Amino acid sequence: MRVIRNATLADGRVRDVRIGDDGHIDAVGTDLAGETLRDATGKRLLPGMIDAHVHFRQPGYGHKETWASGSRSAAAGGVTTVVDQPNTDPPTVDGAAFDEKATLARDSLVDFGINGGVTGDWDPEALFDRPLFALGEVFLADSTGDMGIDPELFERAVRRATEEEVVVTVHAEDASYFDESARERDDPEAWSAYRTAKAEAVAVAQAVEVGEDVGASIHIAHASTPEGIDQANAAGATTEVSPHHLFLSREDQPDLGTFGRMNPPLRSEERRLAVFDRVADGTVDIVATDHAPHTREEKDAGIWDAPSGVPGVETALPLLLAEAERGRLSYERVRDLTAANVADIFSLPRKGRIEAGRDADLVLVDPSAEREIRASDLHTNCDWTPFEGMTGIFPELSMVRGSVVWESDDPERGVGRFFGEQGKNVRDL
Numbered sequence: 312m313r314v315i316r317n318a319t320l321a322d323g324r325v326r327d328v329r330i331g332d333d334g335h336i337d338a339v340g341t342d343l344a345g346e347t348l349r350d351a352t353g354k355r356l357l358p359g360m361i362d363a364h365v366h367f368r369q370p371g372y373g374h375k376e377t378w379a380s381g382s383r384s385a386a387a388g389g390v391t392t393v394v395d396q397p398n399t400d401p402p403t404v405d406g407a408a409f410d411e412k413a414t415l416a417r418d419s420l421v422d423f424g425i426n427g428g429v430t431g432d433w434d435p436e437a438l439f440d441r442p443l444f445a446l447g448e449v450f451l452a453d454s455t456g457d458m459g460i461d462p463e464l465f466e467r468a469v470r471r472a473t474e475e476e477v478v479v480t481v482h483a484e485d486a487s488y489f490d491e492s493a494r495e496r497d498d499p500e501a502w503s504a505y506r507t508a509k510a511e512a513v514a515v516a517q518a519v520e521v522g523e524d525v526g527a528s529i530h531i532a533h534a535s536t537p538e539g540i541d542q543a544n545a546a547g548a549t550t551e552v553s554p555h556h557l558f559l560s561r562e563d564q565p566d567l568g569t570f571g572r573m574n575p576p577l578r579s580e581e582r583r584l585a586v587f588d589r590v591a592d593g594t595v596d597i598v599a600t601d602h603a604p605h606t607r608e609e610k611d612a613g614i615w616d617a618p619s620g621v622p623g624v625e626t627a628l629p630l631l632l633a634e635a636e637r638g639r640l641s642y643e644r645v646r647d648l649t650a651a652n653v654a655d656i657f658s659l660p661r662k663g664r665i666e667a668g669r670d671a672d673l674v675l676v677d678p679s680a681e682r683e684i685r686a687s688d689l690h691t692n693c694d695w696t697p698f699e700g701m702t703g704i705f706p707e708l709s710m711v712r713g714s715v716v717w718e719s720d721d722p723e724r725g726v727g728r729f730f731g732e733q734g735k736n737v738r739d740l
């Protein structure tokens with residue numbers, strides 16, 4: 312059995328981690344017998360990030376991203392499990408669409424979950440007959456793919472999912488609270504002025520009220536305001552924040568233009584700081600990337616015409632680790648936000664922690680190897696990033712169920728190699 316020696320875990324303990332031939336963590340201890348895979352002295356070892364919110368764009372939009380390219384980007388960013396959203400073409404709202412996506416997901420280098428979706432033509436019988444990860448994002452307003460549904464269908468879907476004991480993840484914006492007067496503007500902040508913070512707060516309140524009535528597990532996707540987070544938290548719903556709402560604000564819009572357009576939109580610097588505080592103090596449950604690639608050509612349009620969404624799967628953990636190195640987040644908080652809490656919320660008992668018996672989904676980082684984020688170094692098909700020029704701590708090595716899937720030979724440039732078996736559907740493990 313192979314041993315990663317002398318690694319510093321998220322809680323500061325220095326331990327050997329022995330990996331069983333079956334891909335599980337065999338033991339965490341000191342002076343463990345076994346063949347040394349890595350001497351990890353001075354390095355941090357974390358559970359692989361479980362990214363509960365990605366758009367890998369297949370079927371239907373393979374020109375933006377594919378399961379192969381998106382999952383390589385994930386592996387190089389320390390993400391060892393991804394969860395794909397239903398706004399593909401066809402949308403993942405029936406059995407055939409799920410099966411089509413499950414076939415395409417065989418290209419994934421990392422483990423994955425496939426969410427079911429809801430539209431007027433959804434087929435819950437067939438959908439809940441598949442190994443769904445969760446139901447969602449259920450769109451309370453249109454976003455990419457125009458899958459917005461009305462409150463009556465939302466309640467029916469929440470009831471159905473709850474019968475199946477499936478978590479419902481919600482895209483919480485209420486279009487009746489968008490500021491239509493912003494349509495006269497065409498400056499970069501027009502999109503943030505249009506999709507108001509109030510629209511999020513109202514939609515969160517609606518979603519968690521249905522959740523409480525039904526006794527559902529409601530998870531608020533990409534929460535972007537302190538108001539929305541606090542409302543969800545007060546109602547016992549779980550919350551997710553995306554890196555762009557943690558590290559970017561309306562103040563970056565003049566530089567980003569449409570490359571900073573996403574739903575929900577960037578918020579004020581004041582709200583960004585308030586959201587960051589809630590991530591740091593544990594009010595927010597998880598960080599997920601909402602990796603939503605669009606091509607440069609598609610984004611080269613006016614603020615009202617460009618598609619919404621930004622990539623993030625490869626840069627999320629590096630950005631968070633740089634904050635931990637600066638002491639603004641604890642390493643334990645990063646572990647909980649990106650792995651342990653995700654495993655708890657979505658019932659993944661084999662993943663999310665470095666403990667004997669769990670999958671050996673591991674990420675090894677050298678805390679001193681912080682470097683600049685450059686789109687040219689990233690492995691997604693999306694050839695731009697809104698985080699260009701910021702800095703992050705990228706993984707030296709990522710492992711999925713004991714198989715090394717990524718090794719960075721050159722930490723400076725992120726040049727490395729991908730290996731390993733294909734990822735598996737976590738609901739089939």
Ligand SMILES: NC(=O)N[C@@H](CC(=O)O)C(=O)O
Binds near residue numbers: 448575604
């Ligand atoms: N977030 C976005 O702005 N876009 C996402 C869809 C979504 O998460 O709403 C996409 O798939 O492009």
Ligand SMILES: [Zn+2]
Binds near residue numbers: 448454532533575
């Ligand atoms: Zn969304």
Ligand SMILES: [Zn+2]
Binds near residue numbers: 364366396601
């Ligand atoms: Zn999304």
